[in-house]
Amino acid sequence: MRENPLDDDLIEFMTVYDNKEVDDDEVDNDEVDNDEVEGEVQLLTAYLIWCKFDDDVVSRCSKQEAIENNYGGHDDDMNMTVKHCTNAYMLVYIRDSELATVLQDVTESDIPQELVERLQEEKRLEQIRRKERSEAHLYMTVQVVLEDSFDGHQGNDLFDQERAHFRVFRVKKLLTLQEFMELLSDTLKYPVEQMRPWPFSTRTNLTFRPTMLDIEGDLNRPLQEIAEGNNPWNVFLEVLSPDSGTTALPPFDRDSDVLLFFKMYDPKAKKIYYCGHHYMPVASKVCELVPILNERAGFPPDTELVLFEEIKPNLVEQIENQNDALEKVKYKVVVNLETKLDGWDY
Secondary structure, three states, X not given: XXXXXXXXXXXXXXXXXXXXXXXXXXXXXXXXXXXXXXXXXXXXXXEEOOEEXXXXXXXXXXXXXXXXXXXXXXXXXXXOOOOOOOOOOOOOOOOHHHHHHHOOOOOHHHOOHHHHHHHHHHHHHHHHHHHHHHOHHHEEEEEEEOHHHHOOOOOOOOOOOOOOOOEEEEEEOOOEHHHHHHHHHXXXXXXXHHEEEEEEEEOOOOOEEEXXXXXXXXXXXXXXXXXXXXXXXXXXXXXXXXXXXXXXXXXXXXXXXXXXXXXXXXXXXXXXXXXEEEXXXXXXXXXXXXXXXXXXXXXXXXXXXXXXXXXXXXXEEEOOOOOOEHHHOOOOOEEEEEEOOOOOOO
């Protein structure tokens, strides 16, 4: 602690002074006594009245509060009780002889380069935000989900919209489907021929299922029209599996094919396992799915399966006749399956 900070710090600003401090009751705020002596020299006796300010409030304080308690540090270090206050101002004393130096104009050379770069970056970001706000009506959001988001889902439909990891794209509404596919290709590193978008739609039975796009017919249409005003527009993006052995997704016939998603339910573990998707002609029989499902589940090819269809939230129905064509299945998107083993109850 400094012994006499007042003498050290303020003496250079005072011609003649008498460091006399008075009590609050002894003098008013503006009371100053002038003592005249013989000759040309006048001595000024200044009664020091300490004040503190907290934003717009100015109040009296002691010398201890004004000087000793303003050196910084922590209360514990000073071993004293300090009344905390904060304000948005800093009081600075400038020596008369240094006014021109301190208050001179600031030039670019006075500003550190790192501060210049930071200010320029903040200005650039602010310009981007302003532009985005002014052009917000020209853009839409596309939320893309990949098949890996379906793994581990234990509820209805294919995934939980609240927990899914969407790839979010903010694009112009007039962007064509072809241009959007090229954007996806650049972002996800898949060739365009190895991707196929399936927009999600909420059906009247409260299911959230992928729907078909006329890829060839919609390539030059703007996304705003294809999305039918949905913003955000949710899309399942089918991509070619690396171990497929092919260079492009197989063709899908909108008029004769059906897209199926498979789940396996384990009654013992009471868990649902996602088993991928597949599309095949809608005229195919349900029993033709069994070899595919056994392979997906890791069962022997001749394992007998009990198949269910997920109709809507909390409602599944067993497919009684597996010789029926897939077109007779009312909701053809999701098929639940479980193995029919001895000792299992349904």
